[in-house]
Structures are given as structure tokens and as C-alpha cells.
Amino acid sequence: MHLTTRQLFISHVVLLAGGGFQSALAKASSSTVSLSYIARLYSMGTSTSGKKVVMKNKWNTLEVETNSRRAWINGVMIWLHHPCRKSGSSWAVREVDFKKTIDPILRSYAYVPSKAPSVVVLDPGHGGRDSGAVGTRKVYEKKAVLSIANRVKGHLEARKIKVRMTRADDTYLTLKQRSDYAAKAGADLFVSIHADAAGAASANGIETFVLTAPGCDSSNHYGQAGNKSAGKGNTYDAANAILGFSIQSNLIKTAKRSDRGLRRARFAVLKQAPCPAALVECGFLSNPEEEALMIDANYREAVARGISNGIIGYITLVNRARK
């Protein structure tokens, strides 16, 4: 009990130490944060567009869909843990979404870790006897994602960033072996690379996952019961959102596929990650058009450029915040 009080006290002091903005932020300690409060905080003008509340300043645009978990920052979709609901006379988002998604992305300098990332661990999904998704033309996820990961590695190494891969060939690894490898390699960032599959062939586009906040529902399992406990990866909640957003924004730009958004999931590799981590889904092997793209060298290259630009973007944010 004593320890909890002490920890709370310390985090409050840290929060207030940043000056005016931080003390204003500390007042947002109720369980919801109204959109009018957020607009004031960022000096954003507010308008509405259909179901969306649109808030805008010189640098950023934040759009929140009412009665929905969807929001957009600078045009890139993000999934909130809870829907934006009417609270009194104003629309409001839950505090967890403000503190772990919206504010970290809009004011990343206040949230990024102080240590500059030097080792990036790339994790091509599946391998060996685990093929992952297999398309109707027999395109294997395990092969496509290894090829993309190798290209990402090339781009990062060209920028003098140290890269380690959980697998460099068609090897089977358990999920635990992947996060253990990241810890042993001294990973400062962990990015798992996958391709999607869905029951409906029409499902298409790109999505990036980061770990769900403790106690909340994941994006694809809303309202379902399940283990909502915290994992090691939750230590990096804010940095996870910054990394995931950077990757998703860059990836939809280079791959030019539809934006399914930055989402939340409790994938084992994210839950056990020893550092900020994201899991990228580069397209749907169950969609004939995207299956064809996954064996197209130009598309793989575009995806790899998007992922590496996202990682470099995150590293740039950390380095800038340190100055």
C-alpha cells in the first residue's frame, strides 16, 4: 500500500515537472477527457464533418468519429480502446486513449524513451513447419515476410542502424523464442512482419498492431472476455503507439493500399517484448489482388521502404527529443 502511494506520488511529480502544459494534463485525471478540453490543450480549432469532430492547429489534425473507436491523426487511422461518447454537453474519449495513444502521437517528444535506439530486431513471422497464411495461388506468408524483412534490413543498415533478425532462413521458432531473442540481442526496437488472412476474400489493406493497454479490449475482439492483464510490453505503451503510428503512416504512403489503422492486440510477441514493439500486417493473402502483390518485387520493396521509413522516423523523433 505504502509503495503504491509512493509510486503514484512520484509519477505525479514527474508529470507536473514539465510546466504549464503538464499541469493542465494532470487535471485530465478523470476517466474521460472531453474533446473540447483536448482542442483547448493543443490550441486546435474545432469543426464537425458528418459523424466526425475535426480539431486542427497549424501542425496537426485530429479527427474523432463520434460513437466509434475510430480516430485519425493527420489522416492516418487509429483505433481507440473505447468509443468516443457524449459526456454532458461535450464528446469525450477515455483517459487511457488520450494518455496512451492521442497525446503520445501528438507530443511524442514528451514520451519517447531517453535512450537513442541502436539495435533493431526484425521478426519475420512464422517459418519452417509453420507456413502462416497461404493464398489461393499458394503464396506463403513465411516466404513473403522473410523477403520483406531482408529488404527492411538492407534499408536500415544503409543508415548505419544495427539490425538483428529472429530468423534469416526457413526456420521454425516459437513466439517465446522470438521475444527471448530480442532480449538477448539487446533490442531497442522490435518489429514483427506478417501478412493477413481473413474469411472474406474482399478484406484488404494494411494494419499495424501495438499491445493493448492493461484492462482494455483489443481492437478485433471488442467486448469479449479474456486475459486483460499487463505484459512486459505495456511498460512501453506510449512508445509503442509512437512507433506503430510512424510505421503505419509511412507504410500506407509507400504501399498505397487501404489504411486499416493502428490497432491494438495482445499478440504474444508484443506482450513479451523487451522494448517498444509493433507488428505489421502488410496485406491480405486471402485477397487475390494483394496475394498477387505479395510476390511482386516492387510491392515488397514498397512495403519494406514504408516499414524502414517508419522505424527511421521513430528513431529521428527520439534523437530530436534528446537535443
Ligand SMILES: [Zn+2]
Ligand atoms: Zn502471420
